[in-house]
Amino acid sequence: MSVDGSLERRKQPPPAPSTGNGNGVVPPNLGHYSANRLRLNPNKDHKPDSYEDLQLEFSPFLFSSLEQYLPPSMLRVSRDIKLQYMKHILLRYSPEGERLRVQRHREYRQKIIANYKPLHKELFTMHAENFFVPSFLKAIKDDKEGGFRSIMFQPSPGVYTFEMLQPNFCEMLLSEVESFERWVHHTKYRIMRPNTMNKYGAVLDDFGLETMLNKLMLDFIRPISEVFFPEVGGATLDSHHGFVVEYGTDRDVELGFHVDDSEVTLNVCLGKQFSGGELFFRGVRCDKHVNTETQSEEMLDYSHVPGRAVLHRGRHRHGARATTSGRRVNLLMWCRSAVFRELRKYQKDCSSWCGECQREKKERQRQAVAATKMELLKRDGKPTA
Numbered sequence: 001m002s003v004d005g006s007l008e009r010r011k012q013p014p015p016a017p018s019t020g021n022g023n024g025v026v027p028p029n030l031g032h033y034s035a036n037r038l039r040l041n042p043n044k045d046h047k048p049d050s051y052e053d054l055q056l057e058f059s060p061f062l063f064s065s066l067e068q069y070l071p072p073s074m075l076r077v078s079r080d081i082k083l084q085y086m087k088h089i090l091l092r093y094s095p096e097g098e099r100l101r102v103q104r105h106r107e108y109r110q111k112i113i114a115n116y117k118p119l120h121k122e123l124f125t126m127h128a129e130n131f132f133v134p135s136f137l138k139a140i141k142d143d144k145e146g147g148f149r150s151i152m153f154q155p156s157p158g159v160y161t162f163e164m165l166q167p168n169f170c171e172m173l174l175s176e177v178e179s180f181e182r183w184v185h186h187t188k189y190r191i192m193r194p195n196t197m198n199k200y201g202a203v204l205d206d207f208g209l210e211t212m213l214n215k216l217m218l219d220f221i222r223p224i225s226e227v228f229f230p231e232v233g234g235a236t237l238d239s240h241h242g243f244v245v246e247y248g249t250d251r252d253v254e255l256g257f258h259v260d261d262s263e264v265t266l267n268v269c270l271g272k273q274f275s276g277g278e279l280f281f282r283g284v285r286c287d288k289h290v291n292t293e294t295q296s297e298e299m300l301d302y303s304h305v306p307g308r309a310v311l312h313r314g315r316h317r318h319g320a321r322a323t324t325s326g327r328r329v330n331l332l333m334w335c336r337s338a339v340f341r342e343l344r345k346y347q348k349d350c351s352s353w354c355g356e357c358q359r360e361k362k363e364r365q366r367q368a369v370a371a372t373k374m375e376l377l378k379r380d381g382k383p384t385a
């Protein structure tokens with residue numbers, strides 16, 4: 001199959017329209033904080049505070065790990081003071097535009113969380129036994145490659161599927177999303193949709209599920225990705241974008257051919273009655289090769305089963321066929337690694353994951369071997385002096 005250059009990189013939408021008074025946001029005055037310093041070596045005996053209950057512009061885990069680097073005098077002060085101290089250090093390293101974007105998005109989120117009343121409170125903190133099927137829990141607990149492989153199918157290289165979510169969890173999440181949509185409808189609140197390609201669906205992180213989903217990524221998706229996707233930062237996944245998408249004749253119908261803005265994508269069907277909506281995969285590609293041809297062994301069509309997860313690299317080209325009847329809702333998590341993104345800037349060779357780079361590399365090797373053979377034959381053919 002040839003791709004006609006229409007492949008899209010599915011992205012998060014641009015930042016939320018400012019919900020403030022139109023005066024914009026004033027950047028914090030960092031003046032007297034510029035002297036804030038960290039120590040070079042961590043204090044390993046220090047037990048850091050938890051920041052998971054707070055809505056912050058950086059991951060709560062970042063603050064917990066940064067605490068060990070605070071100067072000794074800062075270790076005895078209140079969590080709030082430590083937080084301010086670390087925030088001002090972190091803000092020094094993010095450019096102003098990005099800072100404003102993050103700040104506006106945080107305000108947008110806080111406004112929703114302050115006003116939306118969850119339907120199922122139990123969804124908002126991780127209860128692994130209630131969320132996941134026993135086979136998945138056991139494989140994670142064993143934390144061994146063999147355990148993961150025993151529950152996973154790999155219908156095509158780099159695409160893994162496995163039973164993951166309990167029916168009851170799927171139902172609760174579906175009704176929570178419906179309740180959120182009703183709230184949006186009633187309040188006429190303008191919400192951001194999950195990405196540039198979906199008009200329906202909701203960002204779960206925006207209405208309070210961020211901490212739970214982050215735990216899902218760190219404790220469940222990262223150990224698996226470490227084994228199956230180490231070459232794209234599977235071991236260092238550290239942030240996510242969590243959302244649901246809705247398909248049906250009265251919703252988004254299909255999804256064009258694209259790659260995700262993620263290192264690893266988790267896609268779980270939450271259910272409802274539907275027909276159609278198959279996922280199709282067409283090989284992993286780097287930026288340079290995103291529109292190159294698909295090899296026959298890279299083609300895969302997959303039909304969703306409620307509760308069952310599909311895990312693949314974000315750069316695995318894919319799309320979804322039309323959902324021809326009923327309604328289909330899927331949970332998506334785009335898992336990202338800051339380390340991998342930083343390293344990629346210096347990496348020229350993507351042959352450990354891009355199908356086309358791999359093919360080119362093999363071809364170069366084949367030519368080198370052929371040239372050497374030729375050279376040897378020529379030498380052997382020469383008359384000896």
Ligand SMILES: [Zn+2]
Binds near residue numbers: 286354355
């Ligand atoms: Zn490539």
